[in-house]
Amino acid sequence: MKTVLVIGGGVTGLSAMYELNKWKKENNQDIRLVLAESAEQLGGKIRTVREGGFTIEAGADSIVARKADSMNFIQELGLEEEVVYNAAGRSYIYTEGELKLIPADAVFGIPASVESLAKSTLVSAEGKVEALKDFYTKNDRFTKNDSIGDFLEHFFGKELVEKQIAPVLSGVYSGNLSDLTIASTLPQVFDYKEKYGSIIRGFEENKKVFQSGGGKKFLSFKKGLDALIDAYEERLDETEILKNKQAVKIEKSDHGYIVVFSNGETLEADHIVLSIPHNAAESLFDDKELKAEFEPLKNSSLISIYLAYDIPDSELPEDGTGFITANTAELTCNACTWTSRKWKHTSESGNLLVRLFYKSSHPAFASLKEMNEEEMLQAALADIEKSLGITAEPLASELTKWTEKMPNYLISHPETVATLESRLGREYPGIWLAGCSYYGVGIPDCIKNGAETAGKIIESL
Numbered sequence: 001m002k003t004v005l006v007i008g009g010g011v012t013g014l015s016a017m018y019e020l021n022k023w024k025k026e027n028n029q030d031i032r033l034v035l036a037e038s039a040e041q042l043g044g045k046i047r048t049v050r051e052g053g054f055t056i057e058a059g060a061d062s063i064v065a066r067k068a069d070s071m072n073f074i075q076e077l078g079l080e081e082e083v084v085y086n087a088a089g090r091s092y093i094y095t096e097g098e099l100k101l102i103p104a105d106a107v108f109g110i111p112a113s114v115e116s117l118a119k120s121t122l123v124s125a126e127g128k129v130e131a132l133k134d135f136y137t138k139n140d141r142f143t144k145n146d147s148i149g150d151f152l153e154h155f156f157g158k159e160l161v162e163k164q165i166a167p168v169l170s171g172v173y174s175g176n177l178s179d180l181t182i183a184s185t186l187p188q189v190f191d192y193k194e195k196y197g198s199i200i201r202g203f204e205e206n207k208k209v210f211q212s213g214g215g216k217k218f219l220s221f222k223k224g225l226d227a228l229i230d231a232y233e234e235r236l237d238e239t240e241i242l243k244n245k246q247a248v249k250i251e252k253s254d255h256g257y258i259v260v261f262s263n264g265e266t267l268e269a270d271h272i273v274l275s276i277p278h279n280a281a282e283s284l285f286d287d288k289e290l291k292a293e294f295e296p297l298k299n300s301s302l303i304s305i306y307l308a309y310d311i312p313d314s315e316l317p318e319d320g321t322g323f324i325t326a327n328t329a330e331l332t333c334n335a336c337t338w339t340s341r342k343w344k345h346t347s348e349s350g351n352l353l354v355r356l357f358y359k360s361s362h363p364a365f366a367s368l369k370e371m372n373e374e375e376m377l378q379a380a381l382a383d384i385e386k387s388l389g390i391t392a393e394p395l396a397s398e399l400t401k402w403t404e405k406m407p408n409y410l411i412s413h414p415e416t417v418a419t420l421e422s423r424l425g426r427e428y429p430g431i432w433l434a435g436c437s438y439y440g441v442g443i444p445d446c447i448k449n450g451a452e453t454a455g456k457i458i459e460s461l
């Protein structure tokens with residue numbers, strides 16, 4: 001009997017195992033399915049904490065609705081009735097000591113009309129005039145594998161990018177725009193330039209794609225995002241699920257592989273899915289050449305701090321759902337989501353719940369990460385006082401450090417993954433890389449990649 005072992009019980013591993021489990025049942029296959037997860041619970045970067053009437057997402061908080069709609073995992077997992085959408089609202093940028101609205105009619109800070117550009121309070125008149133060169137400058141030098149920062153700056157000039165677009169885009173894609181490719185972020189900007197001759201006109205023509213659903217751009221579940229994890233777990237009825245089971249080594253055996261766990265136990269498998277971060281995957285092999293192929297893959301860090309208050313969230317600026325920090329000298333946090341505003345289900349009483357994001361790209365992060373939890377909370381309270389004027393003591397707080405856990409998609413990423421995969425395919429047939437380190441960080445990307453990986457295994461079985 002063949003054995004398929006999935007190492008890593010995040011959403012990628014669960015999606016892969018769900019497909020394998022379904023295939024085993026539907027086809028009455030004589031196969032052993034094992035899922036090994038090092039933590040005491042499944043979910044990885046999806047973890048919901050419930051405290052004092054607040055629903056707190058320590059990791060991911062939502063799924064891009066457009067992507068989920070193009071797939072069928074919500075229906076397949078019976079979660080349609082559980083879906084909730086974000087409340088539509090406006091985002092601010094904190095700059096020069098105040099919150100300024102991101103202009104209406106902008107997509108990731110990119111103006112989707114000349115009017116939107118004209119009305120921006122974030123950019124000077126000179127900056128706006130410069131940005132108009134988008135309408136008459138041709139693309140004769142960039143491909144989708146070039147940096148999105150260079151691309152946008154070439155057509156819009158420095159000021160619009162620096163003051164309005166970069167704070168939003170680099171927050172969404174976790175990185176410096178000069179280090180991120182067009183292909184891995186917003187390939188539309190390239191396509192629109194080609195098709196319409198102007199990025200602004202492209203967004204104007206395609207507004208519907210970004211504004212469909214009346215602002216319902218993201219979805220979650222009434223009881224929290226971990227409903228997704230629970231739904232997968234419930235359906236793995238033909239799978240042995242091993243929690244608190246950390247893989248520490250993979251060795252070749254006569255017919256496949258032997259996986260060694262931290263408690264000394266071993267398991268022999270024919271196929272192994274490594275749906276764990278790339279640095280965890282790399283550490284399993286005693287193979288210098290293979291390790292070198294992992295080397296170019298990098299992670300960054302993030303600290304998430306929630307503060308829950310005994311004050312109504314109507315204290316906050318009307319219609320707003322959060323802000324992004326433009327100038328890192330002004331606040332220690334990179335961004336702040338007004339969670340109870342954006343997600344009604346997260347606060348039973350309607351009281352204020354806010355989430356602050358601290359990223360390793362921020363100059364203050366180096367000293368922040370050395371602090372103890374109490375000191376970090378004080379830094380968060382100082383940011384809240386400065387940006388929102390709230391001085392009240394919070395009722396509850398939640399702090400999670402995602403140290404070296406956020407994959408960076410550098411310009412070399414597609415090439416690195418292709419070389420790594422081809423070496424693995426040659427030297428370690430039957431071992432498959434999957435998940436956020438390689439094929440997209442969004443939850444729908446991870447689910448799709450998990451399912452595709454299972455498909456490849458089923459094909460080869």
Ligand SMILES: Cc1cc2nc3c(=O)[nH]c(=O)nc-3n(C[C@H](O)[C@H](O)[C@H](O)COP(=O)(O)OP(=O)(O)OC[C@H]3O[C@@H](n4cnc5c(N)ncnc54)[C@H](O)[C@@H]3O)c2cc1C
Nearest residue numbers: 008010011012038044045060061062247435436441442443
């Ligand atoms: C703070 C934060 C906010 C985010 N927000 C969003 C969002 O709003 N929307 C969105 O779409 N995406 C978001 N993401 C990204 C998304 O959550 C992740 O990309 C996705 O959940 C990754 O799933 P995965 O299964 O590939 O990896 P992971 O979730 O990292 O799962 C890997 C699993 O492997 C386990 N593991 C590691 N090593 C071993 C080992 N040696 N043996 C056994 N098990 C091991 C880990 O414990 C973990 O459970 C966010 C991520 C973070 C950190």
